[in-house]
Amino acid sequence: MKQLMKGNEAVVHGALVGGATHFFGYPITPASEIAHAAADFFPRTGRHFLQAESEVAAINMIYGAAGAGARTMTASSGPGVSLMAEGLSYIAGAELPCVIVDVQRAGPGLGNIWPEQSDYNMVVKGGGHGNYHNAVYAPNSAQEMCDMTARAFDIADRYRVTVFILSDAYIGQMMEPVEIPDSVHHAPTKPWALGATPETRDNLITSIHMSTADQAAHNWKLKAKYDQMEAEITDWEEVFTDDAETLFVAFGITARICLTAVQRLRARGVRAGLLRPRTLFPFPRTRIAELVEQGPVREIAVVELNDGMMADDVQLAAPSLRVHRLNWLGGQVPTAEQVLDMAAQKAGQR
Amino acid sequence: MIKHKKPDAFYDTFERKGAGQQTTHYCPGCGHGTVHKMIAEAIDEFGVRDRTIFCSPVGCSVFAYYYFDTGNIQCAHGRAPAVATGMRRVHDDAVIISYQGDGDLAGIGTAEIIHAANRGENITVFFVNNAIYGMTGGQMAPTTLIGQHTLTTPTGRSAAIDGNPIGMCELISALSAPVYVERVSLGDGNRVLKARRAVRKALKNQIDGVGFSFVEILSPCPINWKLTPMDARKWLIENLEPAFPVKSFRDTGTPGAVATARATREPSRPIPDDELVKLLGSQSEIETIDRVTGLPEQRVKIAGFGGQGVLSAGILLANCAISEGLHATWLPSYGPEMRGGTANASVIVSEESIGSPLVDEPTTLIALNGPSIDAFEGSVVPGGLIVANSSLIDRGPARGDIRYCMIPASKIAQDIGFQGAANVVLLAAYAAIAGFPAIDILRRVIPHALKKKDLVDLNLQMVDAAVAFVAEHPVAAPSTAPQPIR
Numbered sequence: 001m002k003q004l005m006k007g008n009e010a011v012v013h014g015a016l017v018g019g020a021t022h023f024f025g026y027p028i029t030p031a032s033e034i035a036h037a038a039a040d041f042f043p044r045t046g047r048h049f050l051q052a053e054s055e056v057a058a059i060n061m062i063y064g065a066a067g068a069g070a071r072t073m074t075a076s077s078g079p080g081v082s083l084m085a086e087g088l089s090y091i092a093g094a095e096l097p098c099v100i101v102d103v104q105r106a107g108p109g110l111g112n113i114w115p116e117q118s119d120y121n122m123v124v125k126g127g128g129h130g131n132y133h134n135a136v137y138a139p140n141s142a143q144e145m146c147d148m149t150a151r152a153f154d155i156a157d158r159y160r161v162t163v164f165i166l167s168d169a170y171i172g173q174m175m176e177p178v179e180i181p182d183s184v185h186h187a188p189t190k191p192w193a194l195g196a197t198p199e200t201r202d203n204l205i206t207s208i209h210m211s212t213a214d215q216a217a218h219n220w221k222l223k224a225k226y227d228q229m230e231a232e233i234t235d236w237e238e239v240f241t242d243d244a245e246t247l248f249v250a251f252g253i254t255a256r257i258c259l260t261a262v263q264r265l266r267a268r269g270v271r272a273g274l275l276r277p278r279t280l281f282p283f284p285r286t287r288i289a290e291l292v293e294q295g296p297v298r299e300i301a302v303v304e305l306n307d308g309m310m311a312d313d314v315q316l317a318a319p320s321l322r323v324h325r326l327n328w329l330g331g332q333v334p335t336a337e338q339v340l341d342m343a344a345q346k347a348g349q350r
Numbered sequence: 351m352i353k354h355k356k357p358d359a360f361y362d363t364f365e366r367k368g369a370g371q372q373t374t375h376y377c378p379g380c381g382h383g384t385v386h387k388m389i390a391e392a393i394d395e396f397g398v399r400d401r402t403i404f405c406s407p408v409g410c411s412v413f414a415y416y417y418f419d420t421g422n423i424q425c426a427h428g429r430a431p432a433v434a435t436g437m438r439r440v441h442d443d444a445v446i447i448s449y450q451g452d453g454d455l456a457g458i459g460t461a462e463i464i465h466a467a468n469r470g471e472n473i474t475v476f477f478v479n480n481a482i483y484g485m486t487g488g489q490m491a492p493t494t495l496i497g498q499h500t501l502t503t504p505t506g507r508s509a510a511i512d513g514n515p516i517g518m519c520e521l522i523s524a525l526s527a528p529v530y531v532e533r534v535s536l537g538d539g540n541r542v543l544k545a546r547r548a549v550r551k552a553l554k555n556q557i558d559g560v561g562f563s564f565v566e567i568l569s570p571c572p573i574n575w576k577l578t579p580m581d582a583r584k585w586l587i588e589n590l591e592p593a594f595p596v597k598s599f600r601d602t603g604t605p606g607a608v609a610t611a612r613a614t615r616e617p618s619r620p621i622p623d624d625e626l627v628k629l630l631g632s633q634s635e636i637e638t639i640d641r642v643t644g645l646p647e648q649r650v651k652i653a654g655f656g657g658q659g660v661l662s663a664g665i666l667l668a669n670c671a672i673s674e675g676l677h678a679t680w681l682p683s684y685g686p687e688m689r690g691g692t693a694n695a696s697v698i699v700s701e702e703s704i705g706s707p708l709v710d711e712p713t714t715l716i717a718l719n720g721p722s723i724d725a726f727e728g729s730v731v732p733g734g735l736i737v738a739n740s741s742l743i744d745r746g747p748a749r750g751d752i753r754y755c756m757i758p759a760s761k762i763a764q765d766i767g768f769q770g771a772a773n774v775v776l777l778a779a780y781a782a783i784a785g786f787p788a789i790d791i792l793r794r795v796i797p798h799a800l801k802k803k804d805l806v807d808l809n810l811q812m813v814d815a816a817v818a819f820v821a822e823h824p825v826a827a828p829s830t831a832p833q834p835i836r
Contacts, residue, residue, distance in 0.1 A: 046619045056462075057432040057465065060429035061432050061433070061435050063426075063429070063432075087429070170681060176679050180631050183627075184626055194423060194444075196421060196443060201399070205424065206424035256705050257705060258705075260705030261705075335711075336705065
């Protein structure tokens, strides 16, 4: 039977069935319930929780624990994820698997604790220095907070990458009924990890490649991995796209609002549809291009709580159309009617 | 005496060094080679090579993994103690060495070393202090002496501008958890022998599970000090040692001594999968009912003072929805504004999956106090319902196109014996009027939702009283026709 819980609590339930054994946390609103639930559930299920002295330390504890072969994670919000940028780059360079939850709040700087989706560029494009990507999942419900976190550990181990759960203050704070999966996943054998054993003594975890040739080969290998991820794990949801002339594209909380908006447009006889990326990296750019080139889509509206970060990616996928940017900032979240009003206004500006 | 055979914990050839496989990458007269050898010999002596994990820092010793035939992990600048912590929490029997220089440990990584020490992590830290940044070519380190010339202190370090040299042993030994803190020197042969004993002890402590050990090694950097190797050792003794006293700061890890704090921690042993699944699913015990379909979407705003049970009333409502097999969302106002101020919760209940969880135009407003009805009365959809706590609201309805239930919830709750349950009175009144949630379901959910079980009976009495009140005071239809909903 379903249980009522916050998205943030659902993350921890998902992590446990996903096989996570080590959580290194640091408190920040609006993500703190994840650390609270982890501090409660991890120790009493024989797993490990540690509150780090900073997000910098937390991400480096993850570097160590992931290097030791564990399924490990943390959760934070924008200001904390900024601090983790260094560690995320090293983790990408050393090809370590881990899971990070970002419950987005408004920025820049300290900003406020209300929802924005303005960590999109930081998380989807990498975040730290160097040529790398994270896999990024964008849940839009408490159930997906659970399910995507559970799946994230398999994805992280399969590709040896960081998997982000890019959430927001509403998806994290909102309570919804959640069905907890009843099959528990575990880490595969990791022959590359440091096991403190004779078999793993030769292993080296590093991101240094001193010769330009070695660094180039390593970076091209990473690139091939990201291409493979695009072919294998790109994920999205479509609603009413078969005959949609007006296509809304949105993720997370704004996708929920757009669903209501699209339903109202349909009720008024407007052929509107919604494409909701469930992965932001890899991005469903091929599918968007298909809908534009082969379908009846005549206009695209990208609805985001930032100044058009994902709209840039949608525009790249659909160069023949002018993408409308419907943006809210500062923690303001539109109603479905406000989305429809702005969509009409933008359409009229053409 | 110092052995001339290469320790087993070193690679025979330094294969990762390409062309220079037989040689070190360290400069002539550098102390790193000496310290490496002491550590390798200790690893050999204790027979722990297979379970040793060596954490390389950033700095000249970034390539320590060229030499050590152990597990190796290279860490970001200053972060090795955090990385070692992560490793330690996974592998209880690993021998984990964090090897760091002065810029790494005493500069950029100050927080990580202090907190790893303060947690008493059962790891061994070797801190090589040569009072200068070596790899980047000779800039000021946190341990650079006053007056010492470096590339970034070309006229000598000034206390007024750059601060004073940091004594890390002094800082670490101010904490209670570390069991062994010692500063040694590579100034001459006798000092090297003492250093060797310290390295050995620090490693032994970890193997014995005693706790956090920290050895600072004053080490020459002839190239960046711009001295010959021999002169550099002389300078070390004459200049570094007076600023950084060579001594034992703490040694509570020896057998028989009482450690101030120990890294005693039960190893993590995950519970079996079936127990985990049972634990995570165990909160759901309420019998469900199949309701008659046809419930219009309920968009409920519950508002009042913080502490009136606004959020918990919303959770109760959403839990009832689950028990009736319905979709539900609950969205709180949250954060600093909840502390002492007003609170509100948005609850949506629907037979269909729910889009936006925001309730800007409620079908029902449950107002626990005056400010709440003032704030949200205007937002209720025409034809909607307001259930208001007339005990705390001293005015009547302001609109003619919606229905009102003015119920003295605080007084009813107080009369029954628990004024804090006015929220339940209001919720039950809403249920009695709206037909959702079913009163029977509400009564079944309350015992599960309440943390204080001794209040269950009182809360059930609240439900009965509210139902009786609504029966006696039927809610009138709107006095004016509802406006069409947009």
